Amino acid sequence: MNNSNQINIAEHSEGMSLVVRTIARWVKSFIFIFGLYIVFYGHLTPGGGFAGGVIICCSFILVLLAFGKERAFKRLSLERAGALDSIGALGFLLVAVAGIFFAGTFFVNWLSVPAAGSINSLLRKIGVGEFRLLSAGTIPVNNIWIAIKVCASMYLVFALLAMLRINDDTQEDL
Amino acid sequence: MKSFLIPFFVVLPLGAAFLVVLVPTRLRKIADVLANLCALMLLIAAGIVCVKGITGVYFVGGWEIPVGISMVLDGFSGLMLLTISVITFASTLYSVSYMEQFTWKTKFYCLFLLMVAGMNGVVLSGDFFNLFVFLEIASIASYALVGYGCRHEELEATFKYLALGNLAALCVLLGVAFVYGLTGTLNMADFSIRTAGYMNNGLLIALALFLTGFGLKAALVPMHAWLPDAHPSAPTPISAMLSGVFIKATGVYALVRVSMNVFPPMQLTHEIILVLGGLSMVVGVFMAIGQWDFKRLLAYHSISQIGYVMIGIGLGTPLGILGAVYHLINHAAFKSLLFLGAGAVEYQTGTRQLRQMGGLRQRMPVTSSSTLIASLAISGLPPFNGFFSKVIIIWACVQANRYGYAVAAVIVSVMTIASFMKVQKYAFFGKLKEKWGKIKEVPATMQIAMVFLAVLCLLMSLLIVPALRDVVLQPAVDSIIAGTNYVTFAGGL
Structure with a gap:
């Protein structure tokens, strides 16, 4: 470890030191859960799809940094991302x-609109009552999709930049 | 159904783009079918819009002005949609065989369709900020596409394009910021209502920033440096898209819409557009005539032909605008065809240098005849479409007492003929070189795409007939001339 400030994946293809790996093993799942919380509560509290997606992505990036790319790609390969x-x-x-x-209009919040044809009016007609879980209508659903998109994109960008770095290093070594 | 057509033009290519990229590379035939199907559906929808004269305003999510985002389809937007769809259709068909030379065809289709979605969005947007967002979607996809070959000069061209394209986007964004800061609205219709024809220095700066930004995208002459590098470096279907419709949708259309319909039309704006147009027309053709690289020569001619369009717009008379709109769609047809022809030659011979070609007419009859038609059309010879639109523009110059511009337009036209005679002589006529003795005509899909556009070049000259002109061109001309009356329409009032 000649240059401790820089993250150099090439030198540590098996990952970083034991301390980092142990901490990362514990922390990664908490980061993931926190990201999910931010996504699912995005319509009620500060946060949302983008912020939550970035936090979820951080847990993958942590694995990539601490354990090396083989192990990270086993969890989420580039193709799958x-x-x-x-x-x-x-x-x-x-x-x-x-x-x-x-509801007849593009991008309308159709889960919460009381208009004819919406899910809630259908449920009311059957006598079930309203569908209250998605209190903000389509916003939490959209947050989930955005989180998936942002998480995958961030991961791809980070992984590709890291891999380009590896290629540069090997050329210098040669 | 009628109102659903408006978001359809953005939703379909956007959805298809993300669907196509999921197709594994070994099953790329499915991607071919998907992309072509998408292009065909867009063409049909645009045809319906133009023939039936469908217009309207669509409030996304049901939120009305000034809260929500509105999409406005008027005569000019409808004509631009049809132009984009026609060229998209020809380019996708051409890509089926042509893009086999490159890897990762599915990624190419994804970027291509994203670019189409962005252009359609620019043309339909009724809101400054959305205009900027769609402009960026289309531009970022095109940056990636220009450097698709990943060779040294392509990456260099992309970098240049990216730097100048970002400068344009920055100008537009700053203009949007000025508009929002001064009026507190981003909706074009609401902006016009709030300002009500009043201009102050802040709004003038905003207008200047928009003119610079969109002028850079349209490659008007002092801001044209990126175009002759970027357009030839792209894969051929993309060159055809960029020169054929991209600079028009993101440059000319946006410039005309903002400076004529949203901001009150002023003599100053007209003069600026006229001077920039005249400069582009003359400088473009002088740069073009000395080129020996086939695609680079065509790229310089794009600058020159956009100059014609801008002159027509700048005159501001109904006849001038008619000529400009007519020339705009004509240029889309013949310039795309010329690029496809140049690409077909490159596909078989592997070179773009005119000096190394020669006598290809004997080996590639379809490519050669369709390119000949396009050359005659761009040179403005009857009975091809280019002749009629150029005559209208020149006649409009004379009517408006701008004799200098009329004379310049004639001279530029003569020089265009000269440079395309050079292309024909060196590339297609003359003696066949020995090393090209064994080359064949390009695959069928590429031929169909070229013949389709060649037939269009001939048929579009029929648009001069008043009955057809009233259906296709006149709605676009009317919506430009209407000036800020656009507001009453776009506001859904």
Whole structure:
């Protein structure tokens, strides 16, 4: 470890020191859970899809830094992250387009609109009562899709930058 | 259904872009089908919009002005949508075979469709900030596409394009900030209502920033430096898109919309557009005539032809604007076709240098004839579409007592003929070089794309007939001339 301030993945392909790895093993799941909390409560408290997605991504980045890229890619490979990236965007778009079918307007908040055809009016008609879990309508649903998209994108950007760095280092060594 | 058509133009390419990229590379035939299907559906939808003359305002999420985001479809937007869709259709068809030379075709389609979504968004946006966002979506996709080949000169061109493109985006964003700071609204219609034709120095700065930003995107002459590098470096279908519609949707359209419809039309704006247009027209053709790189020559001609369009707009007379709109769609057809032809030659010979070609007419008859049609059209020879639009613009100059511009337009037209005679002589006519003795015509899909555009070049000259002109061109001209009356329409009032 000649240059302790810089994160050099090439020199530590098996990861960082024992202290870092032990702490990371404990902390990574808490970061992940906290990220989920920020995403799911985004419509009620400060936070939301983007912030939560970044925090969830941090847990993956922590694994990447502490244990090296092999272990990180075993959890979330680049191909899978790429697919999740597109799925997040597609899901967001689907929720927006669903507004046309349920409430007649693109991007309308169709889960909370009392208009004819919306989920709640349907449930009321059956006599079940309103669907209260999604109190903000489509906003928490959109937050989840945004979180998936942001998490995957951030992870891809970080992983690709880290890999470019490795290539540079090997060239210098040669 | 009618109102759903408006967000459809953004939703469909956006959805298709993220769907296509999920297709694994070994199943890229599915990606081909998906992308072409998307382009075809866009073409049909745009055709419906133009033929039926559908117009309207769409409030996204049901939130009305000034709270929500509005999408405005008027005559000019409808014509631009049709232009974008036609060129997109031809380019996607062309990409099926052409892009086999590159890796990661699905990623290419993803970026391509994102660019289309961005352009459609720019054309439909009724809100300053959304205009900026869609501009950036289209631009960022195009930065990646210009450097798609990842060779040295392509990356250099991309970097130049990215730096200047970001400067343009920065100007636009700063303009948006000025507008918001001074009026407290971002909606174009609401902005016009609040200012009610009043201008102060702050709004003038905002207008100047918009003119600079969109002028950079349209590559008007003092701001054209990125175009001759960026357009030839891109893969050919992208060159066709960039020169054919990108500079028009993000540059000319946005500039005209903001400076004519949203800000009150002023003599000063007209003069600036006229001078920049004249300069582009003359400088572009002088730079083009000396080029030996086929695609680079075409790129310089794009600057020159956009000059014609800007002159027509700058005159501000109904005839001038008619000529400008007509020339705008004509240029989309013939310049895209020329780029596709240049790409077909490069596909088979591997070179873009005119001096190394020669006699290709004998080996590539379809490419050569369609390129010949496009060359005649851009040179302004009857009966091709370029002739009629150029005549209208020149006649409008004479009517407006701008004799200097009329003479310049004629001279530039003659020089355009000269430079395309050079292209034809060196590339397609003359003696066939021995090393090209064995080359064949390009694959069928590429031929179909070129023939489609060549037929359009001929058919579009029919738009001069009053019956057709009233359906296709006149709504666009009317919506530009209407000036700030645009507001009453866009506000849904």
